[in-house]
Amino acid sequence: MAGTQGGRPSIYPTLLYTDAKAAVRQLTEALGFTELALYEGEDGAVLHAELVQGDGAVMLGSKGRGGVFDTAMKESGTVGVYVVVDDVDAHHQWAVDHGVEILMPPTDQDYGSRDYLARDLEGNVWSFGTYAPAISG
Template identity: 80%
Template sequence: MAGDEGGRPSISPTLQYVDAKAAIRQLTEAFGFTTLAVYEAEDGSVAHAELAQGNGAVMLGSKGRGGRFDEAMRNGGPAGVYVVVADVDAHHRRAVEHGAEILMPPTDQDYGSRDYMARDLEGNVWSFGTYAPEVRR
Protein backbone atom coordinates (compact mmCIF):
# COMPACT_ATOMS: atom_id res chain seq x y z
CA MET A 1 0.00 0.00 0.00
CA ALA A 2 1.29 3.49 -0.82
CA GLY A 3 2.79 5.27 2.15
CA ASP A 4 3.60 2.08 4.05
CA GLU A 5 7.13 1.50 2.78
CA GLY A 6 10.30 3.54 2.46
CA GLY A 7 9.10 6.52 4.50
CA ARG A 8 6.87 7.77 1.69
CA PRO A 9 3.75 9.68 2.75
CA SER A 10 0.52 8.61 1.10
CA ILE A 11 -0.72 12.21 0.77
CA SER A 12 1.37 15.14 -0.46
CA PRO A 13 -0.17 18.57 -1.08
CA THR A 14 0.89 19.98 -4.44
CA LEU A 15 1.12 23.75 -4.92
CA GLN A 16 2.09 26.05 -7.76
CA TYR A 17 3.83 29.39 -7.37
CA VAL A 18 4.57 32.31 -9.68
CA ASP A 19 8.02 32.42 -8.01
CA ALA A 20 8.65 28.83 -6.94
CA LYS A 21 12.29 29.53 -6.05
CA ALA A 22 11.21 32.22 -3.55
CA ALA A 23 8.61 29.81 -2.17
CA ILE A 24 11.28 27.15 -1.64
CA ARG A 25 13.50 29.68 0.18
CA GLN A 26 10.64 30.74 2.47
CA LEU A 27 9.47 27.20 3.19
CA THR A 28 12.99 26.05 4.08
CA GLU A 29 14.25 29.16 5.88
CA ALA A 30 11.13 30.37 7.71
CA PHE A 31 9.15 27.14 8.12
CA GLY A 32 11.95 24.60 8.47
CA PHE A 33 11.21 22.35 5.50
CA THR A 34 14.04 20.25 4.06
CA THR A 35 14.62 20.23 0.31
CA LEU A 36 14.44 16.69 -1.06
CA ALA A 37 14.61 17.53 -4.77
CA VAL A 38 14.41 20.49 -7.14
CA TYR A 39 14.22 19.95 -10.90
CA GLU A 40 14.54 23.00 -13.10
CA ALA A 41 13.21 23.39 -16.61
CA GLU A 42 15.39 24.74 -19.40
CA ASP A 43 14.01 28.25 -18.81
CA GLY A 44 15.10 28.16 -15.14
CA SER A 45 11.59 27.70 -13.74
CA VAL A 46 10.93 24.95 -11.21
CA ALA A 47 9.51 21.96 -13.05
CA HIS A 48 9.08 19.98 -9.82
CA ALA A 49 10.29 20.24 -6.23
CA GLU A 50 9.77 18.12 -3.14
CA LEU A 51 10.17 19.46 0.40
CA ALA A 52 9.83 17.47 3.63
CA GLN A 53 8.61 18.34 7.11
CA GLY A 54 8.56 15.50 9.62
CA ASN A 55 7.23 12.39 7.86
CA GLY A 56 5.25 14.41 5.31
CA ALA A 57 6.09 16.17 2.09
CA VAL A 58 4.81 18.88 -0.20
CA MET A 59 5.42 19.04 -3.94
CA LEU A 60 5.54 22.32 -5.81
CA GLY A 61 6.44 23.91 -9.10
CA SER A 62 6.26 27.08 -11.16
CA LYS A 63 2.95 28.33 -12.54
CA GLY A 64 2.60 28.83 -16.27
CA ARG A 65 4.68 25.89 -17.47
CA GLY A 66 1.86 24.28 -19.44
CA GLY A 67 0.55 20.76 -19.17
CA ARG A 68 -2.60 19.27 -17.69
CA PHE A 69 -1.86 20.06 -14.03
CA ASP A 70 -0.96 23.67 -14.82
CA GLU A 71 -4.20 23.98 -16.81
CA ALA A 72 -6.27 22.44 -13.99
CA MET A 73 -4.70 24.77 -11.41
CA ARG A 74 -4.86 27.94 -13.53
CA ASN A 75 -7.72 29.52 -11.60
CA GLY A 76 -6.99 27.77 -8.31
CA GLY A 77 -6.85 30.00 -5.31
CA PRO A 78 -4.58 29.80 -2.33
CA ALA A 79 -4.53 26.51 -0.47
CA GLY A 80 -4.43 25.70 3.22
CA VAL A 81 -1.98 23.10 4.51
CA TYR A 82 -1.65 21.80 8.09
CA VAL A 83 1.75 20.58 9.30
CA VAL A 84 2.43 18.80 12.59
CA VAL A 85 5.41 20.18 14.53
CA ALA A 86 6.73 19.19 17.95
CA ASP A 87 7.43 22.69 19.33
CA VAL A 88 4.93 25.23 18.02
CA ASP A 89 6.48 28.18 19.87
CA ALA A 90 10.01 27.53 18.58
CA HIS A 91 8.65 26.98 15.07
CA HIS A 92 6.69 30.25 15.30
CA ARG A 93 9.80 32.16 16.49
CA ARG A 94 11.74 30.88 13.47
CA ALA A 95 8.95 31.98 11.10
CA VAL A 96 8.83 35.45 12.70
CA GLU A 97 12.63 35.79 12.51
CA HIS A 98 12.42 35.16 8.76
CA GLY A 99 9.64 37.70 8.23
CA ALA A 100 6.71 35.34 7.66
CA GLU A 101 3.26 36.94 7.77
CA ILE A 102 1.66 35.56 10.93
CA LEU A 103 -2.14 35.28 10.80
CA MET A 104 -2.60 33.78 14.27
CA PRO A 105 0.03 33.52 17.03
CA PRO A 106 0.50 30.25 18.90
CA THR A 107 -2.87 29.50 20.45
CA ASP A 108 -4.13 26.64 22.61
CA GLN A 109 -7.19 25.09 20.95
CA ASP A 110 -10.22 23.58 22.73
CA TYR A 111 -9.45 20.20 21.16
CA GLY A 112 -6.00 20.04 22.78
CA SER A 113 -3.73 21.28 20.01
CA ARG A 114 -1.45 24.31 20.05
CA ASP A 115 -1.39 25.97 16.61
CA TYR A 116 -0.33 29.07 14.72
CA MET A 117 -1.08 30.21 11.18
CA ALA A 118 1.05 32.00 8.61
CA ARG A 119 0.62 33.08 5.01
CA ASP A 120 3.33 32.41 2.44
CA LEU A 121 4.53 34.87 -0.18
CA GLU A 122 1.76 33.91 -2.62
CA GLY A 123 -1.19 33.68 -0.26
CA ASN A 124 -1.28 30.02 0.80
CA VAL A 125 -2.18 29.56 4.46
CA TRP A 126 0.07 27.26 6.48
CA SER A 127 -1.06 26.04 9.89
CA PHE A 128 1.54 24.50 12.20
CA GLY A 129 0.47 22.65 15.31
CA THR A 130 0.65 19.68 17.61
CA TYR A 131 -2.54 17.94 16.52
CA ALA A 132 -1.95 14.85 14.38
CA PRO A 133 -4.97 13.03 12.95
CA GLU A 134 -5.01 9.34 13.81
CA VAL A 135 -5.33 7.15 10.77
CA ARG A 136 -6.95 3.87 11.64
CA ARG A 137 -6.65 0.92 9.30
Protein backbone atom coordinates in the same frame (compact mmCIF):
# COMPACT_ATOMS: atom_id res chain seq x y z
CA MET B 1 3.70 3.37 9.85
CA ALA B 2 -0.06 3.79 9.58
CA GLY B 3 -1.19 5.89 6.66
CA THR B 4 1.92 5.38 4.58
CA GLN B 5 2.89 3.09 1.75
CA GLY B 6 6.27 1.51 2.41
CA GLY B 7 7.27 4.30 4.83
CA ARG B 8 6.14 7.02 2.39
CA PRO B 9 3.25 9.43 2.94
CA SER B 10 0.22 8.61 0.81
CA ILE B 11 -0.91 12.23 0.39
CA TYR B 12 1.23 15.07 -0.96
CA PRO B 13 -0.26 18.56 -1.14
CA THR B 14 0.84 20.04 -4.46
CA LEU B 15 1.10 23.79 -5.01
CA LEU B 16 2.02 25.97 -7.98
CA TYR B 17 3.71 29.33 -7.48
CA THR B 18 4.39 32.32 -9.72
CA ASP B 19 7.86 32.44 -8.12
CA ALA B 20 8.54 28.86 -7.08
CA LYS B 21 12.20 29.58 -6.28
CA ALA B 22 11.15 32.19 -3.71
CA ALA B 23 8.60 29.72 -2.31
CA VAL B 24 11.28 27.04 -1.88
CA ARG B 25 13.55 29.57 -0.15
CA GLN B 26 10.80 30.71 2.24
CA LEU B 27 9.58 27.21 3.04
CA THR B 28 13.09 25.90 3.72
CA GLU B 29 14.72 28.92 5.36
CA ALA B 30 11.77 30.33 7.31
CA LEU B 31 9.34 27.46 7.83
CA GLY B 32 11.62 24.51 8.47
CA PHE B 33 11.13 22.35 5.38
CA THR B 34 14.03 20.37 3.91
CA GLU B 35 14.56 20.27 0.17
CA LEU B 36 14.45 16.67 -1.04
CA ALA B 37 14.44 17.32 -4.79
CA LEU B 38 14.47 20.31 -7.12
CA TYR B 39 14.26 20.09 -10.92
CA GLU B 40 14.61 23.20 -13.05
CA GLY B 41 13.92 23.86 -16.70
CA GLU B 42 16.45 25.41 -19.05
CA ASP B 43 14.90 28.80 -18.27
CA GLY B 44 15.48 28.31 -14.52
CA ALA B 45 11.80 27.76 -13.69
CA VAL B 46 11.06 25.12 -11.06
CA LEU B 47 9.55 22.16 -12.90
CA HIS B 48 9.12 20.09 -9.73
CA ALA B 49 10.28 20.33 -6.12
CA GLU B 50 9.75 18.07 -3.14
CA LEU B 51 10.05 19.52 0.36
CA VAL B 52 9.92 17.43 3.53
CA GLN B 53 8.67 18.32 7.01
CA GLY B 54 8.70 15.50 9.56
CA ASP B 55 7.27 12.39 7.87
CA GLY B 56 5.23 14.40 5.36
CA ALA B 57 6.04 16.27 2.19
CA VAL B 58 4.72 18.80 -0.29
CA MET B 59 5.39 19.06 -4.00
CA LEU B 60 5.52 22.36 -5.82
CA GLY B 61 6.39 23.91 -9.12
CA SER B 62 6.14 27.03 -11.24
CA LYS B 63 2.86 28.27 -12.67
CA GLY B 64 2.61 28.66 -16.41
CA ARG B 65 4.70 25.65 -17.42
CA GLY B 66 1.92 24.03 -19.41
CA GLY B 67 0.59 20.52 -19.10
CA VAL B 68 -2.61 19.08 -17.71
CA PHE B 69 -1.95 19.87 -14.03
CA ASP B 70 -0.93 23.47 -14.74
CA THR B 71 -4.03 23.96 -16.88
CA ALA B 72 -6.28 22.40 -14.23
CA MET B 73 -4.78 24.64 -11.53
CA LYS B 74 -4.92 27.82 -13.61
CA GLU B 75 -8.05 29.22 -11.96
CA SER B 76 -7.41 27.75 -8.51
CA GLY B 77 -7.05 29.95 -5.48
CA THR B 78 -4.73 29.71 -2.56
CA VAL B 79 -4.69 26.61 -0.35
CA GLY B 80 -4.32 25.80 3.32
CA VAL B 81 -1.94 23.11 4.53
CA TYR B 82 -1.62 21.79 8.09
CA VAL B 83 1.81 20.64 9.30
CA VAL B 84 2.55 18.88 12.60
CA VAL B 85 5.54 20.27 14.52
CA ASP B 86 6.88 19.33 17.95
CA ASP B 87 7.54 22.83 19.32
CA VAL B 88 4.99 25.32 17.99
CA ASP B 89 6.44 28.28 19.89
CA ALA B 90 10.01 27.75 18.65
CA HIS B 91 8.76 27.14 15.10
CA HIS B 92 6.66 30.31 15.26
CA GLN B 93 9.60 32.37 16.57
CA TRP B 94 11.82 31.09 13.75
CA ALA B 95 9.16 32.11 11.20
CA VAL B 96 8.79 35.56 12.81
CA ASP B 97 12.56 36.04 12.80
CA HIS B 98 12.54 35.31 9.06
CA GLY B 99 9.79 37.82 8.29
CA VAL B 100 6.93 35.40 7.63
CA GLU B 101 3.45 36.97 7.80
CA ILE B 102 1.76 35.57 10.91
CA LEU B 103 -2.04 35.39 10.83
CA MET B 104 -2.48 33.92 14.33
CA PRO B 105 0.17 33.56 17.04
CA PRO B 106 0.56 30.26 18.91
CA THR B 107 -2.82 29.55 20.46
CA ASP B 108 -4.12 26.66 22.56
CA GLN B 109 -7.15 25.10 20.87
CA ASP B 110 -10.20 23.51 22.53
CA TYR B 111 -9.34 20.15 20.93
CA GLY B 112 -5.94 20.02 22.65
CA SER B 113 -3.63 21.34 19.95
CA ARG B 114 -1.39 24.38 20.02
CA ASP B 115 -1.35 26.03 16.59
CA TYR B 116 -0.27 29.12 14.71
CA LEU B 117 -1.12 30.33 11.20
CA ALA B 118 1.18 31.89 8.62
CA ARG B 119 0.77 33.11 5.04
CA ASP B 120 3.45 32.45 2.44
CA LEU B 121 4.64 34.91 -0.20
CA GLU B 122 1.81 34.00 -2.60
CA GLY B 123 -1.06 33.86 -0.12
CA ASN B 124 -1.23 30.18 0.84
CA VAL B 125 -2.08 29.61 4.50
CA TRP B 126 0.12 27.26 6.51
CA SER B 127 -1.07 25.97 9.89
CA PHE B 128 1.59 24.56 12.20
CA GLY B 129 0.48 22.68 15.29
CA THR B 130 0.77 19.77 17.64
CA TYR B 131 -2.45 17.94 16.69
CA ALA B 132 -1.60 14.69 14.93
CA PRO B 133 -4.62 12.43 14.56
CA ALA B 134 -3.93 8.72 14.52
CA ILE B 135 -4.72 7.10 11.19
CA SER B 136 -5.66 3.47 11.42
CA GLY B 137 -4.83 1.36 8.44
